[in-house]
Amino acid sequence: MTLIKDIVRILEDFAPPAWQENYDNSGLIVGDLNTDVSGILICLDSIEAVIDEAIAEKCNLVIAHHPIVFSGLKKITGKNYIERTLLKAIRNNIAIYAIHTNLDNVHHGVNHQLSTVMGLKDFKILSAKNSLLKKLVTYCPVAQAEQVRNALFSAGAGNIVNYSECSFYSEGTGTFKPGDNTHPFVGKIGERQHEREERMEMIFFAHYQSKILNALLKAHPYEEVAYDIYSLDNSLSSAGSGMIGMLETAMEEKEFLLKVKTVLKCSTLRHTHFTGKKIQKVALCGGAGFFLLNEAKASGADAFITADVKYHQFFDADGQILLVDAGHYETEQFTMQLLKDLLIKKFPTFAIRLTKVDTNPVKYI
Ligand SMILES: [Zn+2]
Structure with a gap:
């Protein structure tokens, strides 16, 4: 018998909840830690369609990167997708667990995975955490x-x-x-x-x-x-935001952007003007990582890949760095495999699936 708390222990040893940002809501969102786990479904966003999939696949634990609930709910009546998802999960005895910024902040988390997929070498945390x-x-x-x-x-x-x-x-x-x-x-x-x-x-x-x-x-x-x-006040090289590393060989900017597009399976990419420099040192942060732009510049990165960059924020690259918005889902999609690999090591015979639902809310034409 494997209980939800056994799975949670593995996840939290890997990415301590205390390392999440203060606006976050990682942890068990719906469910009972003492429930026997019948199967695990991993996703980035635990939306209603994922709960339907969990019911069909007989998985009573959904592990999501993003918490479906961020702030307090006063009523749960099904008037929006969050409430409908929660109601469906509760009615069908499906637990939802979120592992969000604590997984961003741990060395072997979201950005380690993205750096590996991007073929970076010698990478380390871009902005180490202290305290x-x-x-x-x-x-x-x-x-x-x-x-x-x-x-x-x-x-x-x-x-x-x-x-x-x-x-x-x-x-x-x-x-x-x-x-x-x-x-x-x-x-x-x-x-x-x-x-x-x-x-x-x-x-x-x-x-x-x-x-x-x-x-x-x-x-x-x-x-x-x-x-x-x-x-x-020591900062910790094993925890923090973003990652910085080197490409094996320097690439022309256009060639680099095409590589990002292919590797992350992006329909489209948004980026700043070319700087005229070749790209070899690359900073990245899966999801909304614009807040790291100055650190990426200060550490001498030729390019910074992240997501959710606003119009005016593109100006801040200021010709010093190639700023790339590759999409939130696109830069975090490999996180699902990371979680599966982590759990399968400890529970090799367990039913652990990645969602087949395309949960990316952003579409391109
Ligand atoms: Zn995210």
Whole structure:
């Protein structure tokens, strides 16, 4: 038996919900985490036709990139496509889960996939995120330090990119005086105790904080555990927006645009004036990524592929970069396969399908 929460755990280990933008609504939108999963249908947009497909294919979990609900609904009466979709999903016991900007922000997410499809090499995150890391400092009797360290590592502290169990410690002397009604691990009530202790420090992802503190309090021998938590400004090379990388060989601008058009199966492309430079360094951001234009320029990209660029925003390229609007659906379509690959690795025998519905709301003639 595989429950929705088992699937959600895989998705959220990969793309922590805490990494979504604050306007977003990723997570389980409709459904019960304890439901047994009969099949999974993956899409970019969980519109009504996708729910119909899920019913026909006996998939009771729809995983969408875009949340169908962004802001609060006061009534659900079926007066628009969002309400009709929700009603149909609920009536047919179909859960809807959205994995949106947290999947955009994770290194191996939407833009990693797009970079791979575009044939970029040596790519890295264009705008790294900060404020995702914290540091724990704690003090522990030397004899118990290893058990505390192990507990903290097991709870997820001390990971730096591909290194685990990273910490620093030094020995020193701590003091404390147990008050009335205390049960000190060492020392006597009313007397100052000098104790050989280790000062131990390690970084962790902010969203693990409660798990790590629980582990600390459980493993530490003291009745009152002394610890400090610091917020860090370090940016994280494994999380952030957009991607930047290199094409194997430089291309003429027109040739590059034709490649984008072919690879992303675009009916049409919108782009700025040619800059006259060949294209080799490419920045990209699937979906609405115009907000990254200045970072793309500053990092020396010859071209920036994104979507949802408005008329006046094209002027901002200012002859310095070839700005390409390749379409929202077109730049995110490979995300569905990314999710399927992620889940199939863990559930190889499970029915995991990509939607056959063309959910792109934009048409060209
Ligand atoms: Zn999108």
